[in-house]
Structures are given as structure tokens and as C-alpha cells.
Amino acid sequence: MCGIIGYSGHRPAVPLLLEGLHRLEYRGYDSSGVAFEQAGGLHVVKAEGKLSALEAKLEGLAHTLATTGMGHTRWATHGLPVERNAHPHLSQDGKIAIVHNGIIENFQELKEELSAKGHTFLSDTDTEVLAHLIGEERKDAPSLCEAFARALRRAHGAYAVVMMAAEEPGVIYAARMAAPLLMGVGVGECFVASDIPAFLPYTREVVFLEDGELARIKGPAWEVFSLTDLSPVKKSVSYVPWDMQAAAKGGYKHFMLKEIMEQPRVITDCLTGRVLEGEDGARVVLHELDHMPVPTRLHIVACGTSYNAGLWGRQLLENVGGIPTDLDIASEFRYRDPQILPGEAVMVISQSGETADTLAALRLAREKGCMVIGLCNVVGSSIAREADVVLYTQAGPEISVASTKAMCSQMVLIALMALYYGQRRSPAVGDAGLLRELCTLPERLSAALPVMQERAAQLAPRFSSARSFFYLGRGQCHALALEGALKLKELSYIHAEGYAAGEMKHGPIALIDPQFPTFALALDDALFAKVKSNIQEVLARQGRVIALVQEKDGRAPDLAVEELWVLPSAHPVISSFFALPALQLFSYRMADYLGKDVDQPRNLAKSVTVE
Numbered sequence: 222m223c224g225i226i227g228y229s230g231h232r233p234a235v236p237l238l239l240e241g242l243h244r245l246e247y248r249g250y251d252s253s254g255v256a257f258e259q260a261g262g263l264h265v266v267k268a269e270g271k272l273s274a275l276e277a278k279l280e281g282l283a284h285t286l287a288t289t290g291m292g293h294t295r296w297a298t299h300g301l302p303v304e305r306n307a308h309p310h311l312s313q314d315g316k317i318a319i320v321h322n323g324i325i326e327n328f329q330e331l332k333e334e335l336s337a338k339g340h341t342f343l344s345d346t347d348t349e350v351l352a353h354l355i356g357e358e359r360k361d362a363p364s365l366c367e368a369f370a371r372a373l374r375r376a377h378g379a380y381a382v383v384m385m386a387a388e389e390p391g392v393i394y395a396a397r398m399a400a401p402l403l404m405g406v407g408v409g410e411c412f413v414a415s416d417i418p419a420f421l422p423y424t425r426e427v428v429f430l431e432d433g434e435l436a437r438i439k440g441p442a443w444e445v446f447s448l449t450d451l452s453p454v455k456k457s458v459s460y461v462p463w464d465m466q467a468a469a470k471g472g473y474k475h476f477m478l479k480e481i482m483e484q485p486r487v488i489t490d491c492l493t494g495r496v497l498e499g500e501d502g503a504r505v506v507l508h509e510l511d512h513m514p515v516p517t518r519l520h521i522v523a524c525g526t527s528y529n530a531g532l533w534g535r536q537l538l539e540n541v542g543g544i545p546t547d548l549d550i551a552s553e554f555r556y557r558d559p560q561i562l563p564g565e566a567v568m569v570i571s572q573s574g575e576t577a578d579t580l581a582a583l584r585l586a587r588e589k590g591c592m593v594i595g596l597c598n599v600v601g602s603s604i605a606r607e608a609d610v611v612l613y614t615q616a617g618p619e620i621s622v623a624s625t626k627a628m629c630s631q632m633v634l635i636a637l638m639a640l641y642y643g644q645r646r647s648p649a650v651g652d653a654g655l656l657r658e659l660c661t662l663p664e665r666l667s668a669a670l671p672v673m674q675e676r677a678a679q680l681a682p683r684f685s686s687a688r689s690f691f692y693l694g695r696g697q698c699h700a701l702a703l704e705g706a707l708k709l710k711e712l713s714y715i716h717a718e719g720y721a722a723g724e725m726k727h728g729p730i731a732l733i734d735p736q737f738p739t740f741a742l743a744l745d746d747a748l749f750a751k752v753k754s755n756i757q758e759v760l761a762r763q764g765r766v767i768a769l770v771q772e773k774d775g776r777a778p779d780l781a782v783e784e785l786w787v788l789p790s791a792h793p794v795i796s797s798f799f800a801l802p803a804l805q806l807f808s809y810r811m812a813d814y815l816g817k818d819v820d821q822p823r824n825l826a827k828s829v830t831v832e
């Protein structure tokens with residue numbers, strides 16, 4: 222949720238921290254702050270609101286000599302999003318500063334204990350309590366490192382913490398427990414951050430910290446210790462192949478639009494090396510799964526958009542892959558004691574690979590002795606490291622808080638998995654037409670996207686005054702309807718409900734009136750006639766309808782709706798890859814037309830690392 226960056230090296234730290242925070246701002250953005258060394262002490266500057274407020278405060282302040290510092294962009298968990306709750310937080314004597322991502326669950330009891338010893342607190346946060354606890358431990362501990370470890374051993378919950386102290390100039394400490402944190406190793410300098418883009422312009426050499434590890438960094442020198450007994454831990458340095466261009470806007474007004482338009486490239490990257498042409502035609506190659514028996518049942522677990530991708534894929538995994546498939550929201554799965562039988566597998570889907578509920582679901586499945594397949598985008602993320610088998614979706618960095626290209630890549634990978642399992646069960650099973658059209662999809666989608674952009678731009682002003690929307694679909698389009706509604710809600714703050722079209726008549730249809738429009742997915746598949754009837758039911762109640770349809774034999778279907786949005790014809794599964802960006806572009810245009818903050822919608826964070 223919150224974004225953290227720390228630096229120790231030879232460059233002026235503060236500009237570098239601000240630059241890193243800009244690239245982390247998508248993680249949280251209700252306040253921000255930095256700490257740096259100055260005149261033998263620590264200097265802290267914080268501001269409420271966006272990073273520009275912090276930058277304004279730093280202007281004119283003498284900070285250019287500091288070559289060690291840390292910064293934080295916050296997504297509130299404890300306490301209002303106001304300046305006093307912004308990080309960094311200081312110990313009672315002001316000599317130790319920390320920034321933190323996560324939740325210290327026992328902070329109330331620690332606070333009472335410290336208050337009884339005379340500590341006074343300036344914020345409502347759990348983080349400040351931790352800063353005071355480190356200060357308190359320092360009174361008896363033989364070293365700062367030991368005090369840090371002792372305090373963390375007493376803290377329950379999740380944390381990624383970076384610490385600086387006046388007594389050790391040039392040094393930063395970092396520790397993690399159930400929240401992402403990694404180090405970037407540069408030339409004569411080291412970074413610590415919650416995500417790779419924070420330091421990507423400076424280094425691609427990364428050390429992934431594990432839960433229960435603590436690092437001490439001083440310029441080029443870094444060491445990692447076990448939090449339990451401070452024994453040294455050997456770590457290896459990994460190389461991350463991302464470049465900065467991939468993480469920049471590339472001329473688009475928003476990251477979201479750039480990421481929607483990148484989907485043809487994302488599909489190509491996801492297919493690369495995974496489809497082989499042979500004498501008997503094309504085959505799917507997923508070496509990662511070769512050594513694993515075909516699961517007798519697959520339990521898909523995910524959150525938000527990744528869940529919708531799982532819902533979209535369930536039917537394919539069953540019908541094409543021949544694998545009975547269940548689906549769960551991660552926050553439900555983790556607490557319902559799911560029954561998983563020998564031979565079954567859990568598949569977690571996560572763009573970030575850090576979503577707390579999904580990670581907990583993965584751990585639960587492993588505790589039950591179950592094989593876990595991880596579908597992840599972020600290389601080296603917690604889920605990628607802890608899954609038994611990881612399949613990377615290869616979508617590249619997704620910066621906009623609203624997930625777009627990640628879902629597209631998850632759908633491609635699930636389609637490949639379904640085809641792969643179909644092949645393994647019997648080479649005669651599968652769907653050659655689907656694989657063929659998957660391979661030509663990037664080119665067709667590239668041609669279709671500009672037309673979709675225009676159509677979305679036409680429709681947005683016509684529907685922008687609606688306060689509520691239904692999104693209806695059946696089969697795989699039900700999953701897309703949920704995704705369309707999620708995108709509209711999170712970006713434009715218009716209430717939207719995604720529904721299985723056949724379920725409307727069981728209650729929700731009572732809401733239909735001319736102020737409550739419906740976005741119907743009426744694609745050219747086996748359920749078209751059924752969806753058409755559901756559209757008639759809405760029209761009969763004076764509902765306004767946008768229908769997403771496809772040409773058949775060169776003609777659009779005959780539907781008397783207010784707006785027809787015609788997509789290219791395709792294989793029924795491939796049609797979803799046209800419908801998805803149409804839904805994304807509609808929400809994007811609605812939000813932009815209404816003047817909303819598209820890339821950073823209110824109240825949200827890109828990576829949800831708390832429960």
C-alpha cells in the first residue's frame with residue numbers, strides 16, 4: 222500500500238528520494254514525507270496530499286548535502302490522512318526515524334506500555350509507536366541494530382520498515398515481515414524500496430528481502446541478518462530485465478490509457494516461447510508445469526481484477542483443459558477452511574504478487590500440503606517466490622492503479638493453460654481454432670483499438686450524468702461484466718453493478734428506469750439469444766442500453782438499443798479480448814470526461830498489502 226524508498230550513497234539523497242516516490246506514488250498517495258541527515262542530526266519534512274505538496278515544502282530548504290535519506294508515500298490505515306500522521310515518525314528523543322508499510326496489530330498495547338513510561342505521541346499511527354519502541358529498546362540494547370531487532374520482535378503484524386538514526390550517519394536499516402521490501406545494489410550506493418521502479422533508473426541489480434530479515438546498508442556495503450538472532454544471512458543478487466521506458470507514460474495522457482493500448486504487445490509477450498509450430502500444427506509449451514501432475518481439481522484464488530480473470534478462465538479450464546475448477550475470493554478462502562484433496566492444486570492470480578489476502582491464501586494452501594501455481598506479473602514478488610510453480614504473465618510494469626493490461630495477460634495465460642492441459646490429457650482434445658486466433662490476435666487488436674478509443678470517447682459524454690450502471694453478461698461475459706463495473710466504480714465513482722444477465726429478473730431489474738443505464742455484453746457466442754432476451758426485459762422498463770455486439774456475416778445484430786458498439790467478429794473466446802479493452806476504454810473516458818484522477822483514484826492503492 223504505502224511506498225517506501227531509502228538511499229545511502231554518494232548522490233544528493235533528497236531529489237533522488239522524491240524521484241523514487243513519484244514512481245511509487247501509485248501505491249498510496251494521501252500524504253508523504255522524507256528524512257535526511259543534516260548537521261549531525263535528522264531532519265524530517267512531511268506534507269498532506271500529493272507529492273507536489275512535499276516538493277513545495279522542500280523548496281529552499283538546505284538538503285543538497287545529505288547523501289543518506291528515506292521517503293514515504295502513505296495510504297492511511299491508522300489515523301486520518303493528515304500531516305501529523307504522515308511518515309517518517311520519530312522516537313521520543315527525535316534521534317531515530319522510521320518509515321513503515323503495513324499494520325502493527327498490537328500497537329495499542331505497546332502504546333499503553335510506552336505511555337506508562339512517559340512517552341507522548343504526536344500522531345494516531347501504529348508506526349510512531351514502533352519508532353518509540355525502538356528508542357526505548359535502545360536504552361538497554363548494546364547496538365542500534367539490536368534495538369531495532371528487539372522492537373520488531375515485539376511487533377505483531379505486517380511491516381516493511383526503514384530506519385535511520387542520528388548515532389549512525391550514512392546508515393539505513395531495513396526489515397520486512399509480510400510486506401514487500403527489496404534492495405537495489407548500485408555502484409557505490411544502495412537503495413531499499415517497496416517496489417523495483419523506485420530505483421530502476423539507477424540499478425537493475427536487486428536483492429529480495431524475505432520475511433524475518435533485517436538489512437544494514439551503508440553506501441555500497443550491505444549485510445543481511447536474521448531478525449531472530451542477528452545471524453548473517455547469505456543473499457544473492459538478481460538481475461531485473463525491465464527498463465525505465467516501460468515504466469514511463471510514453472506520450473499518453475495517463476498510464477491507464479498507455480497500458481490499455483499496450484495490450485497487443487502484452488499478448489505477444491505472453492505468447493512468446495509458449496506456442497510452438499510443429500508438423501501437426503501449433504502446440505502450447507508451458508515447461509513450468511511439465512513436472513507437475515495434471516491436477517484433479519484446480520482452486521483459483523485471487524482478488525479484484527485478478528479474480529475476474531479467474532472467473533473468466535474457469536469455463537475454459539473445465540471445457541478445454543478438462544480440469545474441474547473452483548474459484549474463491551482470497552479474503553474468503555483464507556478464513557473458510559477450504560477442503561483440498563490430494564491431487565488437487567491451488568492457483569493464485571496476482572498482478573503485484575504482493576496482495577496480502579492472496580499471499581495468505583497461498584500460504585494456507587501450502588500448509589495444507591497442496592501444490593500452488595502462481596500467476597504473477599511482478600518478477601521476484603512474494604507470491605512468485607513462495608508458489609511451487611510460477612507462470613509470469615509478462616505484462617511489464619503496470620503503474621495505473623486500475624488494472625488493465627494485467628488482466629489481459631492473465632486471460633492469455635489461462636487460455637494457454639487450458640490448451641496445455643487439454644493437450645496433456647489427450648492430444649486430440651484442445652481447440653486448434655482458439656490457438657490459431659490467439660496468435661493472430663495482437664495484430665487484429667492493434668487495428669481495432671483506435672476505433673474503440675473513438676467510440677468510447679463518443680459514448681462517455683452521453684452517459685456521464687448517470688449515477689448508477691448495470692453491466693450484464695453471461696458465461697465468460699459475466700466475468701467481463703464484473704470487470705466493467707469494477708473499472709467504472711473505481712475510476713469515475715459511479716455506482717455500477719456487474720450481474721449475470723439471467724439473474725436480473727430475480728430482483729435487480731426493479732432498479733431499472735431511464736436514469737439507470739445498462740451496459741450489455743451481447744457478443745456472438747452460444748448465449749447471444751439469451752442475452753438478447755435480457756436486453757428486451759431492460760428495454761421494456763424504459764432502461765437505456767449500450768450493447769457491445771459483434772458483426773455476423775458482415776452485419777451487426779438487430780437490437781433496438783440506444784447505442785450499439787460493434788466489435789470485430791472472432792472466435793467466442795477471443796471476442797473477450799476485444800470486449801475487455803472496450804470496457805476499459807469506456808471507464809477511462811467516463812472518468813477523464815468527469816475530471817477524475819484516472820491513474821490514482823481516491824481511496825485506492827495499487828498493491829493491497831494489508832487485509
Ligand code: M6R
Pocket residue numbers: 524525526527570571572573574575576579622623624625707711825827828829
Ligand atoms: O496485484 P493483484 O492482482 O493481486 O491485485 C488485486 C486487486 O487489488 C486489483 O486487481 C484491484 O482490484 C485493481 N484496483 C482493479 O483495477
